[in-house]
Amino acid sequence: MTGIGPEICAKVLAEGSLKEEARIVVVGDVRVLQLGCTDAGVELAWRRYEKISDIDWSSDDVPIIDLGNIDPATIERGAMSPESGRLSGDTLKTMIDLALAGELDGICFAPLNKGALHRGGWKYHDEHQMFAALTQHVGFFGEMNAIKEFATFRVTSHVSLREAIDLVTPERITSAVRLANATLKANGIVAPRLAVAALNPHNGEGGLFGDEEIRIIRPTVERLHAEGIDCAGPISSDVIFLKAMKQEYDGVVMMYHDQGQIATKLLGFNRGVTVTAGLKVVFATPAHGTAFDIVGQGQANPGGLEHALRIAARMASARLH
């Protein structure tokens, strides 16, 4: 609640443009949502429910499970707050428990401050690790970062570059490509076209600048292709995003964090969406941050959150059918 979360939530709910695609319930403190309405200058009719199963979906009022846990008067806005981080983590955990109990089909959350979450006691490398732990996930999972033109997936993520190189194995590449394929299918792409990035400059230049492409990446891509996944690669990292921008691919599987992040941030990733892919529960969030500099001014653009809600609804729906 220290950032623009409340006001973008209020805007999206007031617009009501997602009514055909999802049944949205707010889980949080009603006072925070009220604050968001004031910030955004919108009026919202809501109704409190004790349990999700009680919700009257025929009503136009926005249903809210009021956790009553965050009093906005006690927390400074526009600044990192460990207390707010702790409470955001609590709220996420409540939603995860509801999802695991089958009461929610997916979770969409406003931007959170990773530092606040960590200092608030949720000691994970990032929120994706937290979600994996809280859903008792075993095995591979990872971020999908989606912009308009394409989405990226990661063989490795929040580890040192040296460790990332050691983690470029046939097993992890296979898991990442399969996850990309399944996630894009769940997003409504019938036959996703995937590109797999090289690790070394110039695609290893025929072995002159490293041999991971020859030893590891190419044989793995060929094996996955033979399995029926439409994947190409390895492709030089300074070429792969140019091709993806021309819509030659739906998904890019990258070997290390910055490979994709350099590209997507330059390409307007801030208007994109981040999904935690591969877990039991669907998680989606706008890729932009908490925007402390414009909090409470009603300027914040709700487009990213709306996009995240659409993706969460589509992926949750794919699981149900």
Place this chain on the structure above:
Amino acid sequence: MTGIGPEICAKVLAEGSLKEEARIVVVGDVRVLQLGCTDAGVELAWRRYEKISDIDWSSDDVPIIDLGNIDPATIERGAMSPESGRLSGDTLKTMIDLALAGELDGICFAPLNKGALHRGGWKYHDEHQMFAALTQHVGFFGEMNAIKEFATFRVTSHVSLREAIDLVTPERITSAVRLANATLKANGIVAPRLAVAALNPHNGEGGLFGDEEIRIIRPTVERLHAEGIDCAGPISSDVIFLKAMKQEYDGVVMMYHDQGQIATKLLGFNRGVTVTAGLKVVFATPAHGTAFDIVGQGQANPGGLEHALRIAARMASARLH
């Protein structure tokens, strides 16, 4: 001569827009220049000279040292040719010898095909290594890749990513930052503002994702800053180019090849210029390729070559004064 080189040279020379900034002599085969004029649909008055010292600079005719070494009738165009690569290398070597003898102040060349050069017998990792060898260079040198908004410099370049990490040392960072500073000064920027990239994701996240930032990069940047170089860093690679695009920096020093190449290629590097920085001789070339697909159609844009000539002239002039 298999690519668009001849026609963009003919266009730039026919426009004559660089007359105030440089005295340009063509070194090559006059038949290739004639071919370029035909392709480009321009008329050019030229005059052959035996020696550069013979040139009458008061004449409006374009001076050419006719090497008589390339007969266009014998080489297929629009395709990679080892023979053309061999002859391109010969021509470059002739120019380098002239520069080392003090007869040329800088060398600007049209796009070359790296594969053709290599197969033509010039067995170097890239043309920069070739230039370093032919100028008997000892010590650090490297590519500058310049786009309109900023230029990049490299601590490491055409090596495997694993080797690049091993080469991220205080000595190489120091050399690269000093080279960036000197090269941008030679380009007319009085006090270049430099940014130094991190190696690991999220700038190492305080040591959680690798410690090269703490052990190596930050202390080196601080030492260089204390020396009087305006440098900042380490800065996360997915943030540094966003800042550079906002003109917060004139130069970005990157740790490994793809860090900068992913960014600059997405940002229109093809309209940029590549300089081999740190050698006795100034070398500049457009960043785009030989464009085999449009050879001989007169469509090729000479803007990159013109930009490269301006940079070469400016840097050569800075050395003379």
